[in-house]
Amino acid sequence: MARKKIVVVDDDATVCGLICDVLSESGYEAKGFSHPLDAFGVLDMDEVDLLMLDFNMPAIPGDVLFGLFGIEAGAAGTIEPKRLPPMIIVTGYPDADRVAEWARTPGVTGVVGKPFDVDDLVSRVRRALGD
Numbered sequence: 001m002a003r004k005k006i007v008v009v010d011d012d013a014t015v016c017g018l019i020c021d022v023l024s025e026s027g028y029e030a031k032g033f034s035h036p037l038d039a040f041g042v043l044d045m046d047e048v049d050l051l052m053l054d055f056n057m058p059a060i061p062g063d064v065l066f067g068l069f070g071i072e073a074g075a076a077g078t079i080e081p082k083r084l085p086p087m088i089i090v091t092g093y094p095d096a097d098r099v100a101e102w103a104r105t106p107g108v109t110g111v112v113g114k115p116f117d118v119d120d121l122v123s124r125v126r127r128a129l130g131d
Helices: 013-025 035-042 062-069 095-103 118-127
Strands: 005-009 029-033 050-054 071-073 079-081 087-091 107-114
Touching: 005 013, 005 035, 013 118, 029 035, 050 062, 050 118, 062 071, 062 087, 087 095, 087 118, 107 118
Parallel strands: 005 029, 005 050, 050 087, 087 107
Antiparallel strands: 071 079
């Protein structure tokens, strides 16, 4: 059985690597990016089972990045919506009003606060993926 693919985007490379290591040890294929723009060149959202995005990144905030992942160039310069996998918000500010608002966005399946409990992180991922 193929391992489910998870993309992690967090501007803190240490946190990004830790999340990927935990997910890999839990049986998932995790790919991490510490700069949001790096994720665009290699991602085919049709092959991703779950996104985990840091909410508060200086280059591109997670909510903006999620929106950008959800569109693609169409014919004759149009912009077309595309299917997105479910997403978990990763944030150091889990109680912020803006995070709470974004957590109600369709497709967002949960919020993981930093610092996080490893077992809780894996549990939320399993729930989001229906495992």
